[in-house]
Amino acid sequence: MSFKSVTTENSKELRILVVDDDEGVRRMLFLLLTNLGYRVVLAENGQQAFELFSRDSFSLVLTDLSMPEMDGFALAAKVKMASPNTPIVMVTGSRVEESADTNCVDYILFKPFQLADVHRTVEIALAGGFFRPPAESGAEIQIQG
Helix, strand or coil, X not given: CCCCCCCCHHHHHCEEEEECCCHHHHHHHHXXXXXXXXXXXXXXXXXXXXXXXXXXXXXXXXXXXXXXXXXXXXXXXXXXXXCCCCCEEEEECCCCCCCCCCCCCCEEEECXXXXXXXXXXXXXXXXXXXXCXXXXXXXXXXXXX
């Protein structure tokens, strides 16, 4: 399967922080996203990711849920406190408990996924295509467009 590169002139400016404790997943996401024209920085866990995020700017954070030291929800909460408009995509192979606080996550991508799913999700997130309804509405996250 072939993917088109990002066509915007600013694609080289778009930096994605990929966070996963599985080296194979990190490597696969790195290859996919760099092939699409994004600048990618990798982190092995939430703590390392937040340190990187604190020192540099990122257009998107793509994080695993279950990681040592700091899980994806804790990382998402810290990122949103520091930069509320940074989109966060959570990738997980686990079931997300109904009681989980998902307010800091813009989209959840469940494993197993296709590379095309990651491509589409990243492009929508970077374009601002996720719409989070007010908490009191009880509605799910929706994709605009």
